[in-house]
Amino acid sequence: MRRAAALVLAMACPAAIVSAAAIPFTEPKEPPPAEAAPAGPQQPPPPAYEERQRAAAVNQPLKEDALVLPLAKAAGVVAPQKAPAGAPALGEYGERRTDYIWQLVPWQAAHEEFLQRLAAAKTDDEKFALAAWCAEKRLPECGEFLWRDVLRLYWHGPGHPTYQKALALWLPAAEKHAPPFTFDLPVRGEWYVERDEAGLHRRKHGAAFARNLTVLRNGRRFAGSAGDLAGYFAWNQPFCAIADGIVAKVDDRHPDPPAGRAVGIDDANYITQDCGGGAYAYYGHIKSASAEVKEGQPVRAGQPLGRVGNSGSHGLPHLHFILMDADYFSVPGRYRFEQLSGGRWSARDGADLTEDTFIRPPAAVARPARPAGGGVGGPPPQPDKPAPTKKGR
Numbered sequence: 001m002r003r004a005a006a007l008v009l010a011m012a013c014p015a016a017i018v019s020a021a022a023i024p025f026t027e028p029k030e031p032p033p034a035e036a037a038p039a040g041p042q043q044p045p046p047p048a049y050e051e052r053q054r055a056a057a058v059n060q061p062l063k064e065d066a067l068v069l070p071l072a073k074a075a076g077v078v079a080p081q082k083a084p085a086g087a088p089a090l091g092e093y094g095e096r097r098t099d100y101i102w103q104l105v106p107w108q109a110a111h112e113e114f115l116q117r118l119a120a121a122k123t124d125d126e127k128f129a130l131a132a133w134c135a136e137k138r139l140p141e142c143g144e145f146l147w148r149d150v151l152r153l154y155w156h157g158p159g160h161p162t163y164q165k166a167l168a169l170w171l172p173a174a175e176k177h178a179p180p181f182t183f184d185l186p187v188r189g190e191w192y193v194e195r196d197e198a199g200l201h202r203r204k205h206g207a208a209f210a211r212n213l214t215v216l217r218n219g220r221r222f223a224g225s226a227g228d229l230a231g232y233f234a235w236n237q238p239f240c241a242i243a244d245g246i247v248a249k250v251d252d253r254h255p256d257p258p259a260g261r262a263v264g265i266d267d268a269n270y271i272t273q274d275c276g277g278g279a280y281a282y283y284g285h286i287k288s289a290s291a292e293v294k295e296g297q298p299v300r301a302g303q304p305l306g307r308v309g310n311s312g313s314h315g316l317p318h319l320h321f322i323l324m325d326a327d328y329f330s331v332p333g334r335y336r337f338e339q340l341s342g343g344r345w346s347a348r349d350g351a352d353l354t355e356d357t358f359i360r361p362p363a364a365v366a367r368p369a370r371p372a373g374g375g376v377g378g379p380p381p382q383p384d385k386p387a388p389t390k391k392g393r
Contacts, residue, residue: 059095065085193211245274
C-alpha cells in the first residue's frame, strides 16, 4: 500500500518519483485503540488548518443515509459501504476521515445494486461496463470512483490505452472537484502562468490542473547568458505556503543542473503540504538545499517554504505547483489574486489560475519591491537560446 501511494505522487510530476519511504501523508490504517494517543505533529496545527478539517463534509454528521466511497489509498482498509444518518461516517477515524473518504453520496436505492455489481467487477472491462451502468442509473460519483480506480492501477503506463480511456472519462468529472476553500498564491510579486504547450499536464491524473509559474521581464525569462541560472528572474525566488497547514514531505537533496539542461525524472526537489480538509499542495522543481521547513512542521499561510530552482526534468527555473486531493489526484483550485488583463489589474477571488496570464497577490498582501531593470509583464515569452535539451514539466 505504501508503494502504491508513493507512485501516485509520481503522477503529479515525472520528476517527483519517490521511494516508498517518502509518503507525504499518513498511511491509512485500522483505527487505533480508544486509549491510544492520536498520531500527528508534535506542535499543534494552526487554527485555520483545524477549521478546514472540521469543516470538511466527511467530518459533518450525516443528515441522511449516505454511500461512502473511499480514497484509492484507503482501498485496502475501507470498502464502499452504506453509512447511517445521525453521525459522521466512519466515526472510528475521527477528523482523519479526510485520509479515508473520497466522497459521501446521499443514499439511493440503486446504490445497493451498485455495491453488489462492484463486488463482482474484477476486470477492467467489467469496471468500464459498470461505469456505463452507473451513467444509465445517474450515479456519476460511482462511475468516477471506478475510473479513479483504473487510473490508480495503471499509474505506471499513462500511454496505455486503458489508462487513456479512463483519463478521458475522468477529466470532465474532475473539473467539478475544486476544494471548497480559497487559497493564497504560492508566490509574491508578479508572475507569469506558463502555457502548457505540449499538453503534458492533461495527460496524467496527477498533474491535470498543474500550473508552471515563472517570472518574465519584457517577455524574457533571463538577462545575460541563457546558461547562467543566476540570470533567470524566477531563480532563487521564495515561494510560500498557500494556507495554514502541516508540511507533509520535504526533498531538497538533488542538485540544480545548468539552465537548458534537463536531468532525470527522479531528480526534482519538492515540498508537499497538507492544507486540511483533504487538500494538499505540491511545490516542485525547488532549489537544492533551500527548504526552510521540516516534515511535520505546522506552517502559516504566506510563510516562506523554500526557493524556486531548476531541479528535475524541465530545464528552466520555475515553480511547478499542483493542488491535489488526498489521493494525489490533481484538482482545480480556488485562489485570491489579481490578474493582468487589457493592461489593468483586476481582482479574482475563488477563481483558478489561467494559463498565459500574469498574476500577483492582492494589493493587501505585501509584495517585494520590483528589482531594478524593469518589471514583469509585457508580451508572452519569446524563445530563449539555447533551448532546453528536454522539455518536461
